[in-house]
Amino acid sequence: MIDFWLAAGLLLLVALSFLLIPVLRSRRAQLEEDRTALNVALYQERVAELQVQQQEGVLDAAQMDAGRAEAARELLADTEGVAAPRVTRLGKAAPLLAAILVPVLGLGLYLHFGASDKVELTREFAQAPQSMEEMTRRLERAVAAQPDSAEALYFLGRTYMTQDRPADAAKVFERTVNLAGRQPELLGQWAQAQYFADGKKWSDKVQALTDEALKADPKEVTSLGLLGIAAFEGQRYQEAIDYWNRLLEQLPPDDQSRIALQGGITRASEKLVASGGKVAQAPAAKPAALLKVRVDLAADLKAKVQPGDSVFIFARATSGPPAPLAAKRLTVADLPATVELGDGDAMMPQLKLSNFPEVQLVARISRAGQPTAGEWIGRSQPLASSTTAPQQLTIDSPDK
Incomplete structure (x- = not known):
């Protein structure tokens, strides 16, 4: 932030120069006016002395005219090049008062309407975080600085889930849905966080969220995975296999989570067979386009x-x-x-x-x-x- 304040200070000096330079120029003009007034007074005093000398008979008319002309030439030489006085209605106090108020008012307006916190966050995000805790703190400050940013809320919710903080994540995803709309992916993330926040207990709220997500997008991956987990925990192994097979179809061939997902399908199949059931054959996959x-x-x-x-x-x-x-x-x-x-x-x-x-x-x-x-x-x-x-x-x- 030091370079930011240095740049702001430089801009402030430029702004003040527009106020103070005219004041300095007016002082110089005042000195020139004072010198001109002094020269005029000296000229008048010289002419008065010549008139006294003429009355006393020391000077004749010709000498009087010559002396008057010489005094006039001296006055003209002293005042030559002096600019005409500038007329201003502001006076001297107004620019000086403005020079004081401009930085004070500018600082006050920036502290009220500015975004120094966002500037600092931008600088922080330009550097890689040293730990997950640091990343979480950055995201929390980003959400505090931009409470209407659905993107910041979404990433904060995902971060809370990786830190095993599902209750906090559920609250954040709920705010995200309220801001960004009831998008299937956001509903799935909210349902997943709520499920784990409730101690892996299925609830009407979680059911409603997953139903809404899959109605809008039957291939919403988070909801499919969550329903598979809930079915497995409830010993509904065929349902778990079906949900996880649907999820498996959506994952790219090189997705690392396919291994864990296939392992879950295998365990559900083993438990289903052990309980006397039979694994239903999955429908043939649609050929790739x-x-x-x-x-x-x-x-x-x-x-x-x-x-x-x-x-x-x-x-x-x-x-x-x-x-x-x-x-x-x-x-x-x-x-x-x-x-x-x-x-x-x-x-x-x-x-x-x-x-x-x-x-x-x-x-x-x-x-x-x-x-x-x-x-x-x-x-x-x-x-x-x-x-x-x-x-x-x-x-x-x-x-x-």
């Missing part, structure tokens, strides 16, 4: 683009969330190019190509490297996500 598309640039646009411009190629659902389901990034220098978009390129585990029956292919050129806005774009007609035939996509229109 894979779209192959060749992207090219219209001939009339080749002279308007630069080789380093970013090219974003993505597929999005024609009826569903606006977020891309799969995306790749190239540059104009790579065109024409053939890319593949599949479930493995999913931006989020629950948003896979195979989960949506119809999609649209989009290619966008962005000079600023922004995937959501650019200069030129190409779009395909809606097509089935199960399409296997290669597709052609041409960037040929201004991006509006």
Whole structure:
């Protein structure tokens, strides 16, 4: 914060200079006016002496005129170059009073409306935390400084869960939902925190939260995992297996949690068999989607683009969330190019190509490297996500 206050002080000095410099100039102008007045008084005194000498007969008329002319030349020489006095209505007290009030008022306004705490937080977050406790303290201060930030609340809730503080996490996730809306992922996080805060006891509140989350998104991963845990704890092993199998389908192939999840399915299956039951076969998994598309640039646009411009190629659902389901990034220098978009390129585990029956292919050129806005774009007609035939996509229109 030292460099911040030094910069603020420098700016304050610049502001004060606009108030104090006119005061200093007025003092210099006053000195010049005083000197001019003194020269005029001396001139008048000299002329009076000449008149006395003329009356006494010491000087004749010609000598009197010569003396008067000499005194006038001296007065003109002394006052030459003196600027005309400036007329001001502020006086001297007003600028000096303003020079005192400006820093006091500026400091008071900054302390009331400013964001020194947010500046300090920004500086802290620029450095890696040394411990989880330090990260938690930073997030708590961030939430205190920005109580309406759903993102800060969300990360604080997740941090509380990693520190085995589910009661605190449940309160934070409830605030997050109130700010950001009843999004499935947030409802799932809230339900999970509430379940553990209640000592792993299933309640109507937790049931309502998971029901709402899965109604909005049947593939919401936190709710699926939580329902599997609750079913296992309640010795409803087939339900646990079903929920965890649904969750397993949403996880990427390289997700480390797949091992633990598969281990839970195995234990539930063993307990079900030991209790005399039989494990129901899971339905066949839906085949993964894979779209192959060749992207090219219209001939009339080749002279308007630069080789380093970013090219974003993505597929999005024609009826569903606006977020891309799969995306790749190239540059104009790579065109024409053939890319593949599949479930493995999913931006989020629950948003896979195979989960949506119809999609649209989009290619966008962005000079600023922004995937959501650019200069030129190409779009395909809606097509089935199960399409296997290669597709052609041409960037040929201004991006509006």
